[in-house]
Each structure stands twice: as C-alpha cells, then as structure tokens.
Amino acid sequence: MVTKIKDWNVMELVCTLLPPLLLVDVVLLLYYLSVYPENCNSYHGPHSTDCLIAIWEEVDCKVEGYRYPNNLTTVDRDSLKTSNLAAVRENMEGVKSAADGGNDDHQLNCYGIVFPDNCDTYYGPHSVECLTTIWEWKGCLGEGTKAPVKLETNETEALDLLSVEQVLDNFELIQVEAHGGNKVKGLECYGIVYPENCHSYHGPHSIDCLITIWKEVDCKVKGYRFPGNLTTADADAMKSLNLTAIRGNMESVKSAADGGNDDHQLNCYGYVLPENCTTYYGPHSVECLTTIWELKGCLSEGTKAPVKLDTLEKDILDLLNVNKVLDNFETVQMKAASGDDDKELECYGLGLFLYF
Structure with missing residues (x-):
C-alpha cells in the first residue's frame, strides 16, 4: 500500500523545527507513510504475522532464526504486532546488529546458528581460519586435498x-560422501586414497582392509600382529x-622393528633379526651376512x-x-x-675335505 505525502513544504518545515534527535524518527515515519513493507497495511498496527515476516526478511535475518516471527511466543508476537513499523524494524535490526557483532544468542535469534570460531560474519568473504574451523568441525583433515589452506583462488572465491x-552444508556433503566410500571425496577430505578392500575412512573396516594396510606398510604374514593372527578383541579394536x-x-x-x-x-616380521643385522632390507653389512652364514651352519672357510x-x-x-x-644360505x-660337491666347497671350504 502506498500513501502519498502531498504537502512536502509542511514536512520540510517540521523537519527543520524538530530537535535533531527526532530527525531520524521523522525520516522513518516519512518512509513508512510513503511505502509500507509487503503485507503491512498501516503504520501503527496491529500488524499481521505476514507483515512481521516481511520486515524480518528485509532486515536479512533467516527463517531458521529463533526470533523468526512464527517462532515467537504468542505474547512476544502480539507485542510486536502492536508496535509501530519503525519500532518493529528497530527491534529486528537490533537483533541483526548484535548477531553480526558477535553475540551468540542473537546469532541464534537471527540466523539459527552460532558462527563457528574465527567466523565473524554470516556472509563472505570468509577467512581461511574460518573455513578451516568449519572444515575440521565437519570431520575433514588438514591433509585433505581440498583443505581451505590448499584451495586455489577461484575455489576460495566460490x-x-x-x-x-x-559453507557448513558444502563441507558436510564432502565428508558424508567421503565416509560413504567415494574415493575422490576421500582424497579431498582426508588426503588419502582408500586402500584396496577399504570402503570408508572411519570404519568399521573389514579384516581384508586391515591386511591390505599391513602389507602396504611392508610387515609380513608371519608377523605376530598380522591382522589374521590378532585376537578377536584386538582385531575389533x-x-x-x-x-x-x-x-x-x-x-x-x-619402525620399531x-x-x-x-x-x-x-x-x-615373525622373527628377530639376526645379530649385527639392523634392517630387514639391504644393503647388509658383512657382519650381518657372516652372522647368518654361521647361523645356518656354514664356515668361514667356505669359498662363498x-x-x-x-x-x-x-x-x-x-x-x-x-x-x-636366511633362505639362500x-x-x-x-x-x-x-x-x-660344489655347495660343500662353498659352505665348508677345502679344509673340511683335507680333514677327512
């Protein structure tokens, strides 16, 4: 509904004569006398709930907000309905301003959420610290290929x-898809490609998944902690x-081995490394090889x-x-x-034959 102000000279005179502190109220009054918000039919009220909702949305608070008009108690809603339009807007803008100023209660009242740590505003641009807080809150890791600190400029701008x-919904979707076995999203969220037979990051995992990782780490089937050798309790853990x-x-x-x-x-590995052998893989010291050679029953006189x-x-x-x-020797x-005869010579040497 639109009401035209006919005598602008009178209104200008009024504005000139009124104390400065009242000037803002006059401007608001002029606005509401000229253009009412959608679904609002009078300045003083009583107003409909739809009128209150229209102002709430103009202020840019959200339907999820705790003080969204339809979420108010009957007493609180009736109080707003009987206020003038300027007072209604002032009330709602106060909630919005306090929310954007960092007040947790009013963030809930206006937006329906408390901003995550390091997030100062509801709208972007968002700091890397804010995005990282949300990323980790949703269960993704700094190792993820799409961790905020690793994003390209165009991705941050998006x-x-x-x-x-x-942003919360976006990051949650990545984590949900990753947890559901999506290998691409697993790489984005956790920074790893799922090993063969592993279908989620958090589990529970199959014994075949554990065996795959055991072999990738390069421990052996003979190892005492090979997954197939674990107790049921240890395997479940x-x-x-x-x-x-x-x-x-x-x-x-x-590493400890x-x-x-x-x-x-x-x-x-399933056995203790022989004395003088410090690693499972080569190169091997002569002392390590000699220990194994003699452990297997060959002599230093052997040609090999x-x-x-x-x-x-x-x-x-x-x-x-x-x-x-060990197997070779x-x-x-x-x-x-x-x-x-050849192996006797290699293992025991000529001295053994001379003795016999």
Whole structure:
C-alpha cells in the first residue's frame, strides 16, 4: 500500500523545527507513510504475522532464526504486532546488529546458528581460519586435498559467495560422501586414497582392509600382529579406528622393528633379526651376512663366506631382505649337507675335505 505525502513544504518545515534527535524518527515515519513493507497495511498496527515476516526478511535475518516471527511466543508476537513499523524494524535490526557483532544468542535469534570460531560474519568473504574451523568441525583433515589452506583462488572465491550455513552444508556433503566410500571425496577430505578392500575412512573396516594396510606398510604374514593372527578383541579394536590411525599403528610396529626392537621384529616380521643385522632390507653389512652364514651352519672357510664375496655377489645379496638371505644360505648348507660337491666347497671350504 502506498500513501502519498502531498504537502512536502509542511514536512520540510517540521523537519527543520524538530530537535535533531527526532530527525531520524521523522525520516522513518516519512518512509513508512510513503511505502509500507509487503503485507503491512498501516503504520501503527496491529500488524499481521505476514507483515512481521516481511520486515524480518528485509532486515536479512533467516527463517531458521529463533526470533523468526512464527517462532515467537504468542505474547512476544502480539507485542510486536502492536508496535509501530519503525519500532518493529528497530527491534529486528537490533537483533541483526548484535548477531553480526558477535553475540551468540542473537546469532541464534537471527540466523539459527552460532558462527563457528574465527567466523565473524554470516556472509563472505570468509577467512581461511574460518573455513578451516568449519572444515575440521565437519570431520575433514588438514591433509585433505581440498583443505581451505590448499584451495586455489577461484575455489576460495566460490566459497566467499556462500553464507556460513551454506559453507557448513558444502563441507558436510564432502565428508558424508567421503565416509560413504567415494574415493575422490576421500582424497579431498582426508588426503588419502582408500586402500584396496577399504570402503570408508572411519570404519568399521573389514579384516581384508586391515591386511591390505599391513602389507602396504611392508610387515609380513608371519608377523605376530598380522591382522589374521590378532585376537578377536584386538582385531575389533583395530577395525574401529580410522584409516590414518590404523596405518600409524602399523607403521609404528614396522619402525620399531627396523629400529632394533625384538618384540616388534616378531610382531612385524615373525622373527628377530639376526645379530649385527639392523634392517630387514639391504644393503647388509658383512657382519650381518657372516652372522647368518654361521647361523645356518656354514664356515668361514667356505669359498662363498660373506667376507670372501666379490662386489657383484655382495650387490646381489643386498637386493634380498634378511629373510631371503636366511633362505639362500640355508639352501647352500642343505645342498652341501646332502653331498653336493660344489655347495660343500662353498659352505665348508677345502679344509673340511683335507680333514677327512
């Protein structure tokens, strides 16, 4: 409804004569006398709920806000309905201003949410700190390829066009799809591609998923903590961890084993590394090879005793892991013990034949 002000000279005179403190009220009065908000039919009221909603939306508070007119108690709504339009707008703008100023209660009243930490406004542009808070709040990780700090300029600008609530929804969708097994979203959210047989980041995971990670970490089937060897309780506990935690657990076993921890060598490889052998993989020291050589029953007099090997032969052994070196030297000894003349020479040397 539109009401025309006919005598503008009179109104100008009134504005000139009134104290300055009342000038704002006069301007508001002129506005509401000239153009009422949609669904509002008078300045003083009583107003309809639809009129209150129209002003609420003009102020730019949201339907989700706790003080959205339809969410008010009957007493509070009736109080607004009997206020003049300027007072109604002032009330709602006060809520909006306090919300944008950081007041948690009025953020709930206006928008229906409390802004996440580091988020100062409902609308963009949003700081990287604000986006990171929301990203992590929704369960994604800094390692994710779409973590806010890693975004390109155009991607950040696209997020700046969204409200805080829309950013929350956007990041939640990424996490939900990642958790549901979407490998692309898993990479975006968590920074990893799901290993074979693993279908979500958080689990619960299958035993085949655990075995895949165990093998990727490069522990062995013979290891005491090979997933198939775990107790039901230990396996269930592992299945309920996220993929990063599972890999971290298994890598710590591997690291401790390679650092010389006997228990974790058993857990990872299924046996304790021979004395003087500090790693599972080569290159191997002559002292390590000699320990294995003698452990398998061959002698330093043997023509293939480690200390007598040429560079090429040593390089070949360095391509093997400790377990394969053990198998290799055991094969030499077994053939020697069964009467193979060449292997007897390699394992025991000439001195043995002279003795007999």
